[in-house]
Amino acid sequence: MRGTGSDFQVRGYMISSAAQCVRETLGDREGNQILANLTPQTREFITSAQTASWYPVSALSEILRAFAAVSKNDEKRAQDQLVKCGSYMAKEATNTFLRLLMRMLTPGLFAKKLPDLWSRDCSRGKLEVDVTDARLVFRMSEVAGFDHAACTGAGFAVFALTTMGKVVQNIEIRNWSLANAAADSEVLITWKT
Secondary structure: OOOOOOOOOHHHHHHHHHHHHHHHHHHHHHHHHHHOOOOOOHHHHHHHOOOOOOHHHHHHHHHHHHHHOOOOOHHHHHHHHHHHHHHHHHHOOHHHHHHHHHHHHOOOHHHHHHHHHHHHHEOOEEEEEEEEEEEEEEEEOOOOOOOOOHHHHHHHHHHHHHHOOOOOEEEEEOOOOOOOOOOOOEEEEEEEE
């Protein structure tokens, strides 16, 4: 059931794929150790989440916080890992057919669909998107409770642009930090044309 009010929810695939990204990035031993230290509820969601069902965003945020903590307060490293996690989640969200379709999209068409993709997978929050020839900007708001949404959102966009054949040159995430993980943020992505 889709969340209402303050019970921000996300799709199950986001939880299970974030956990799998932790394991693949850190290796099974370290990844599993980090995941074993999560709350019992989050550990249960990792193993039993149904792809399209709704789950509390707090479970996803807990996984992302644990993954970011591996950086030992190195914000650049944490951001890079979280963007990678967002790309991993996007890959898991798209089946073979959708990936083929994405190759035919333009950045402009993708930008128009991005708010719809967000609302398909997140019960709250807003995206405003602008795109030019080689630059995508999106602003996230009302994401309180979804820690590192800006970084994982950037990863989703990077995955889509890469699938379209673009070579991403720069990712800038404004108003996000480890201490301010669920703030309204702005993401700027540039690529080679």
